[in-house]
Amino acid sequence: MSKPFWLFIASLVLLIALSAAVWRETHPAWREWQARYNAQPNVTPVPLEIHALVPTQTGKPELCVTCHVGIEEISAAHPAETFGCVVCHGGDPRALDKDRAHATLRGGRNPSALAVAASSCGQANCHGGYADAEQNHVDRVLKSLQATYAGGIAHVRYAFGAQKSPRAQFGVRAVSDASMVLPPKALRSLAPFPTNPVTGTIDAKMLSCLNGGCHLWTTPNKPSMYSYRSSGCAACHYVYADDGLYRGKDVTIARNEPGHGVAHRLTTAIPFAQCNHCHNRGNYDLRAMTFEWRDDLPPVARPLSAQMPPEGRRLIEYYQPIGEFTNCELELDCVDCHTAQEAMGDGHIYGAKQDAQYVQCQTCHGTPTTKPKTTTIREPNELALRRARLSGHAEFLKVGDRVIETERGELLWSVKQIAPNQFAQIGKVTGKIYNVPLVMGSKCTQDGKTQTSDYCHQCHSVVR
C-alpha cells in the first residue's frame, strides 16, 4: 500500500472517531427527554438545555429537572423552589447520567419507604425530631397497625390455632414503646414476625403474605387493577389510579407501565379509592388458608373509574356485599372521619384495629342528650388551621371558629359549628359542604353511654 493510501485511511478513521465524539456530545439523553416533553400537547416548550433548580433551603443546584422536566410539584407544602428534589429523594443532584444520578436514591423510587422514611420524610425539622411526638409522623407510623399489621397477624394465627389468645405478639418488624405510661389497650412491644417459620404452617403462609403486601413495609407483589399503591407514607399520601398508570407530564415516567402514581403528588386529601387499594380487596378463606381476592369487581379492561362518578362507584367498588354502611360512609371519604391518629397511629402500639380506632358516629352527631364536644380555634398557627390550609380549604376555617374535638383531643378541622345546633362539614377531598345533623332533638332513642356506631347502622344503613 502506498503512503497516500495509509495517510488517507488513518486520517479518515481519526475523523470518523472525532465525529462520533461530537455527535455524542450533542445528543445527550436529557435532550431526548426534553424533546419528548416538548412534543406533548398543552405544554410550554422548554429550551433544549441543562435546567438547574436551586432550592432556597440548600442553595445547591440540582439538575434533576433537566430530564424530569415538567414533573408535578410534589405538594403545596413541599415547594420545589424551597426543598428541591434531593432532600427527599437523595441521589446525585449534579449527575445527568441516569444510573449515576439514581445510584444513591433513598428508597429507590420511593423515599418514603419505611426502611428509609426516617431519613427522608422523618428527618429532623420535617416530620420527625420534634419534642411533640404528635409531629413525629414517621415514628408514629412505624408503631401503627398499618405498619405492624399486628391485629391481622394475631387474628389469623389465633384462628388457626397458632396462638392461644388473640392478643398480638408479632409485628411485621419489631417495635417497642418507651413511653412511661401506656394508654389503655396499648402494648409495650411486638416481636418481629418469625422469618424462618416451619414449612406448611400458617406462619409460613402468612410470611409469604406479609412479604407481598397488606402493610406499609411493602407493596403488593402481584399488583393488579384496584390494588396499585406505593409503600410507606406514599402508600396513602401518593395517589394511584385504579389502573396504576401515570397521567402527569414527566415523560421519563412510562405512561403504559402500571405501577406509577397518577401524578408526582403527595396529598392529605386522600380519596377513598386510595384506601381502597388495600382495604376491602378480599377475604381470608379459613378453609384454604389463603387470601381470596374479590371476584365481584368489574374487569380490568373496564375500570369503574372510567364508567361512573365516585358516589356510584363506592357501592360496588368499596363495600363488599356483606357490608353495612350509612349514608355518610357512602358520600364522605374515609379521611373525613378517620383521623390522622387513627390512620397513622397515636405513637403507641396496638394489637387490634378496634383498639386503635375510636371515632364514632357520636363524635360528630352527639347523643340524644349531648352535643358533640367542640373547641374554639384561637391561634392562626394552630394545627387545625394548618391542616385546613394544607388540604386546600383555608377558606373553610378561621380563628374563632368552633370545631369538633374527639374524645382523644384531636380537632376535626373539617367539621365546624355554624349555629348553636348546626354543624357543617367540608369534604376534604371533594370540597363539598355537608350539613351534620345532631342526634339531640331527633327521634333517636340511642343510649349514648353504652351504644357504639354499630347500633347506628341498625337504623341508618343504606339499602343497596
Added chain:
Amino acid sequence: MSWWRKEKSILYALHPEKIPASGARLTYTFGLGGIAVLAALVTFLTGAALTFYYVPTPEGAYSSIVLIQDVVSFGALLRGLHYWGAQVMVLAVTLHLARVVFTGGYRPPREFNWLIGIALLVITLIWDFTGYVLRWDDGAYWAFLVGTNLLREIPVWGEPIYRAVVGDTQISAAALLRFYGWHIFGLTIVGAFGIIYHLWRLQKDGGISAPLLKGGETRTFVSRDELFFREFVVGAFVIAALVIITLIFPAPIGPAVNLDAGVGDVRAPWIFLWVQNLLRDLPPLWAGILAPLIVLLLMSLLPFFDRRGPGRAIWFARERWKPQVLFAVIALALIILSIREAWR
C-alpha cells in the same frame, strides 16, 4: 503552504535523521515505546484541561468529576481520553518492557536506559495510582487508605515516610490535595524529564537495538520522513481507538464515598490487583512493600546478568532463555494473582 517547512517543525527536528531499518520494523518493537509516549502526551494534554474543572477537596472532588462527566462540554470525552490514555500508557509501558526483555534490547550499552525505563514504569504506576485516588469514590477512597497505610509497614522508617507522603497522621483533606499536587505537578515534572531523557539516551546509545552484523552484511536505514510518516499513521489509529473506547466505555466512577457506612468496597486499581490479592494471604510488609520491591529489583538486575553472548535484538533468542523464563514466570504470577482478585 509557505509557512510549513518540515525542517522547521520541532516534532520533525526531534527525530533522528535515520534509524536502522531492523529497529524500525513494526514486528520488532510493535511501536510500544512510541505508543507509550503518545499515550503520555494525550494524558498530559487532557489532564491539563481537566485541571480547570477538578476540585481537589473531599467535598468537591467527587461532584466535580460528576460535573465533568455530565455537564462540562466534552468533559466526558476529556476524562475518558485521560483515563484510557493512562491505561494504554500503563499497558504500553509494560508491554514495551516485556518486548525489551524478550528481545534482549537492554544489552550494553543500553543497560542504563533500561534502569531509566524501570524508573519510568514506577513513575507511571504511581501516576496512575494518584490519579485513581483523585476520583474520591468509594473504591478509590479505601484503596487510598489501604495503599498509604502500607507505607507504615516499612520497618523503622514507615511512619516518617507515611507522614511525608500523606503529610498528616491520617487521611485528610490535605492528603487529597498533596496527592493532587503529586499527580499533576511532581510526577509530571519527573515523568516528563524521564521520558525526554529516555528518548535522548536512546539516541545516544545508538537508537533502537539492532542485531549484531554478520560478515558481509550492511546496515540499512529508514529515513526521518519515513519514520515521521509511520508515527503519524500509528498515532492517528491509536488516538481514534482511544476516542472510540471512550465512547463505548466511559471512564468509570463508582458511588460517592460514604464514611458513615463504614469500610466500603476496597478496590485497588487494576494495576495493583495482584498486590491486593497478596495482601489477603501475606503480611502487609511482604505483600505491599517487599514483593513489589523484589519484582522491581529482579527486573533492574536483568541487564547485569544477561550482558553478552549471541541473541541481542532477536525475539525469544534461545541463548538468552534464563532471563526470559524468569520474566515470564514473574509476569504470569502477577497476572494470575490479578485475575484471582478480579474474580473475587
